[in-house]
Each structure stands twice: as structure tokens, then as C-alpha cells.
Amino acid sequence: MKTPILLLDQPTAELDPKTSSELYRHLGRLNREKKVTTLVVMDKSGAVLKDAHRVLVMEAGMVKDFLPVGEYQKKYGCRKTNRRAKPIQVDERLDVIKLSGASHTYKGGITGCQPLNFSLKKGDFTAVIGQNGSGKSTMLKLIEGLVKPTSGSVELFGTPVTKKNVGELRRRIGFLFQNPDDQIFCSSVRDEISYVLKNKNLSAQQIEEKIQETLVLVGLKGLDEIHPQRLSRGQRQLLALGSVVINDPELIIADEPTSGLNSAQSQVVMEKLAHLSSQGVTILLVTHDLTEARDFANRIVVMHNHQLALEFKAEKIDNYLNELVRLELIEGGDF
Template structure:
């Protein structure tokens, strides 16, 4: 195959840093490649993509020793605003890449900059939105999109530019399982039928392996191994089975608690544009529960979580927390008993250092300095970030910022923890670590409500599964009864059956 890019990075060092963020990187990208890059938190995956796209050094200041060429051009000689001629780049955070108020204008933005005629632009926008599964969303306000829908909009905008190389950073991290498989299948179609070259970063890659032809594993800024997809799968599936043994035993051991913590009674919510958030929800949460809220993107999961902590007010129905009706008068007091982990950690991180972030709520409560210092260290050690306590949070990776947000929540010792996609942006090791810790907390009497698209983790750790479909509560299932509901869940896009990626031998397809 024709070589269309050469990446040689002897080392890449950021200002005031001694340790290279990347080192000893040397590989070629062939036309028609479908490369998947994976690795642990802060292993350098996103930085490598920044380097390939020219964001480093043209935007992010760093000293790069080496040479990166794309289609014969040294990217140092290509202005950043011309890189779209070479690569289409989808960043890790979809809301950082959305710049318009409605979906149509956002997808059309790049085409307008290229001077594409309006009639042609309309056709391209409609086609790309249909391709990513958002047909009919042209007039939808971008602020009302779920995380998964926002990812699809950004992908549509990137695809519309028709660059020869597609660079994607965690493109399905916020999608439900059905959505992830749809996007991977459609990207594979572009790869196979249009010879589009794809370089994709994902923390958890089992679902995309069937479409890839190369897998790179990064550790400490270095590609330590290149796998064939089937070899990576064979290595990782055995490791995953060992990890899940503890989780499965833990879920079975979880008792059925009966003390009511939260009660949602006939609750409905509509957004200002009259879009339904959730409708006629009845749900009771008991002390010590580990409940996983599951459902496709846009089914109402995050809306339900925001209603529970008073960020949204029901249009109909009522919510009781700790036996008290949630209202304006007692909202502040009730919130001291609840920890909420947002889907995007940057929505709740604001301090200048990790220790300031974790200690903020403790200082508000008037805790003694010695108690604050001890609690900060305990919480940061709990999530594996103690060595970074003096660092600015924005220097952390997305996954590390997720861990920081969790540490700041735990500092307040909440009785009820609501976690919206707590493993988003984490590698498998970190994901299992977080879920193990949350489960340990539930065993100590804490109550966990976890919104997740990871059905494997939901099945392994929960004592109850609550499935939303079309904004309504469809099923409330005890984990021991899950086999009876497998077919019914599959009908609403939630398939708990194991996906045999390589059944029948490796043929590169399902």
C-alpha cells in the first residue's frame, strides 16, 4: 500500500517539563489503513494525535524533535488552517468542537469556510447527518443534544470536509453500545469502499477491532507494541475475564436493601424547546443499592440524574430524598448528602491545583487544616492522583480529570453518589478500579446510582438495572433476573449477550 504519512518523533517535550510526553515514535501510515491506538490514562494517545494533525507545535507549544509528513508535506510548513486539506480531526471533547447554535449550521461551518456553494452544502450536510444517524436533526439546538448526539454532530462536520485521512480521538466514548457499533460499521464502509484512511484512539477497543488492520499500544509516551487485531483480542479477552471474576462475585454478594434513599414519583420533564427529557418516571432507590441506569443516547438518563439533584425541576411529579420532598427550601441541605459526578469532568473542575479542588468543599464546611490535608491525600491516593496534587487540573488527561472529579466528590463523604458515565475516558484498568471502589462504598452503606453505556460493567457490579427507552422507565430488573429480560432488552437496543468478535476465525467482519 502507498505510504501517505510518516511519523518520526524522537521526543516531544512541553515547556517546563523534563520528561518527554512522547518518545521513540516511528511508524508509517498507509493509504487505506484503519489504525487503532490504545493505552492507559495519560499514555500520550491524544498528544500523538495533536502531533499528527499539526496542533503541536502550531497551536500547543512544545518542542518536537523529529519529522512528520503527510502526503509529502512536512506539517511544520503547513499552516494550521490548511491542515483540513490533509486530515479531518475529531477531538476528544465534542462540546469543544461545536461552535454553532443549531446542528445544520455546525456541520456546514467548515464547508462555508471552503466557499462551497449553498446548494451543494445543503446536500453534503443532509447526507453526512444521515450517515451518522442524525437524519432530521438539522434544526435541533446543539445545546439540547446528549453527549452521544453531540459526538455524532462533530463527526458529521469532520466527514463533510472529505479529507483523505480521518483522525478520531475517542469518537464513540459517549455513545450507547448500539450507537458505537453503528458508527464503527459506517466508518468501516468508508475505509473499505472509499479507501479512507482512519487513525482512531480509543481506551476500550474490543468493538472496533473487527474493522481495524493495525493496533498500537502506548505506554509512557511510547508505542511499546504493534498488534494484529486478532492478537490483541486474544490477549485482552483473557485479562478481562480475570478482572470480571471479582466484579461478578461482588454483584451476587450485594444484598437487597430496603431503606428508601430516593423516591421519584410520576416525574416528567420537558426542555424549553419542548423536547422531552423524561416522562412519567417512577423509581425508588434503597440504601446500599448499586443501580445502573442504562439506555440509548437521548433516552433521558442524564436528565433523570439532574432532576435528582435539583439542577432541573420536574414539570410534573415529585422527588423525595432521604424522606424529604425536594424543594427550593431544603435543596442546599440535601445536596450536602449527595455527590454528583458529571458526564464531562470539566463542568465541575475549577481550582488551580488538584489539592485545592479536592479540599474546596472541606474548607467551605470549616474543617481544620490538618483534617483537610489528610482527607485530600486520602482521596487523591484513592483515585491514583496523589503524585499530581500540586499540578493544574487542565494539565491532566480527560481520564485523569474524571478521577479528580470523583476524588473531590468523595471528600465530602456523601451518602448517595450519582455518577454519570464514571468510566468515560478511562482505560480498562482505571475503569475497573473506579467500579471496584464504588462497589466497596456501596458495601459500606453508601448508595450508588451509575449512568453507564458499558453493559459489561453494569451487569458485573449492579444489584439492579434500570433501563430507559424513549424517555420512559422500561424495566427495573434485579440482576439475578437479568437472563429473563435479555430478549426484551435487545429489542430496545441493549444487548447483554457477549459479542463474539472473532467467531468462526478472523475474517475482519462480524
């Protein structure tokens, strides 16, 4: 029998760090014991490097380098992000989000999240991290009004969320999903970005000004007439962000917006969020990427076992490494 070959395209893009390491350990074992040749398209975390032998670097459709892992690391270095430039101005008096003992149990009695007490102040940039299944998306669904609290209550912009006002409150929020293709539906960048302006009372000139301003903001200037399918995934995520930003949201909720993007693309998306944050937009980001959380958010909140387990200022992350190891969010004392 011929030795099988395994081909995997960013297999861990949606997994938490612990589950990613487990997958790579299994692949490493298959490779050593069963001699399975394995080709993995790496994601930005670089977690595969512990188990890989060589790295192939591609650029503009061509092979740029093919090196042993050690040499790759020497030449390309470890992953770094550029820290945000401006400090965040938080208005402690105003809660944009307030969960008071809010829990959700799915049909069949499955716990989504235990009662959560959580608030997000105006202007804050908070990152939520936690293992797969820890309840992060359920918490976002409670905030978005997509599921009802089984106990407790949810307030947005100081107003208790009800069936009647949920639509109106949601209009003040911009949502950014993991996969931009769940969000994009128009056949040109221009139509996509300006879609939400349709029902507003704006003149053609005002609409054009807003489109141009937003295209510059998300770095897609000059691409107005292009079909979104012709953009890279990173550019499509920026387009999704543009279509959110043009509506001047007071709060942006982003659920893993950089998973599936490479480091350079992630950096651009995060810089755009940081820029919006410096303009006073409140941001709630769910991410598996601790480097991103540390470098761009103001506060980090950890979910574990359907509960909020830990909360700290992003700049103090070094004081919490042992806790993060205990909660199995990092393996050693580093990430």
C-alpha cells in the same frame, strides 16, 4: 486526487452501543469502497475491532505492538472487569430517591421523560442504561433538582424536594460528571480535594487527616502538590471523585464517569465506586457499558423512549439478553 485519511480520537466515547456500531459500519464502508485510510483511537468497548484490520498498542509513549485484529484478540483477550468483592447491603426500608410519576417536558413541548416511578434504596448500587436521548440525563436532572417535575413529585432522603430545601438536600449528594474537567477548577490536587472543607469548622489537623485519607482512597497519595492538568484523564476523574468523597456524601450520582477513559482507568474508577458502595454509600450510575453495569451494580434499570422499560438484578443479566437486543442495547446475544 490523493486518498484521504481519516483520524478519529475515541469518536464513540459518548455514544450508546447501537450508535457506535452504526458509525463503525459507515467507516468500514468508506474504507472498503472509497479506500479511505482510517486511524481510530479505540475506546474501551473495543467495538471498532469488528471493522478494523490492525491494532496498534501504545505504552508509555511508545509503540508496543502492531498486530492484525485476530492476533491482538488472542494476545490481549477480551475485555474483562473484576467483579466486586463484597455483597451490597441494601436497606429496603429507606428510599434515598423516590420519583412518583415524575416527568419533565422541556420548553417547546419536547419530552425529556415520561412519568417515572423509581426508587433507590439506601445502600443500593443501581446502573441506568439506555440509548442516547432515552431520558437518562433528564431523570438525573429531576433528581438533582436542576429541572422541575412537569407532573408528579421527587423525594430525596424521605423529604419532598422544594425550592427551599433543594440546596440543603443537594449537599448530601456527590455528583460525578462524564468529564472531570467540568468539575476541577483549583491549581493543585490538595486545593481541589479540600475545597469543600473550607466552610466547615475543622482544625488544620483534621483537614490534613481528611486530605490524606481521601488521597489514599482514590489512589493519588503523594500527588498533593501537582497541578491537576499534569494528571492523566483517569487520575483527574479520581481527583473529581476524591473531591466528592471528602464531603462524605450519602448518595453519589455519576453520569457516565468512565466514558473517555481506557479499560484500566475505568476499572480503577469503578473499583473506587464499588469500595464506597461496600461502605454503605448509595450509588446511581448512568453508563453505556453493560459489562460495568453487570460487574459493579446490584440492579440494572433500562430507559427506553423516555420511560423505564426494564429493571432486573445485575447478576440475572443473562436472562434479559433477548430483551436487551430488542431494546437495541446489544447487537447479538452477547456484549
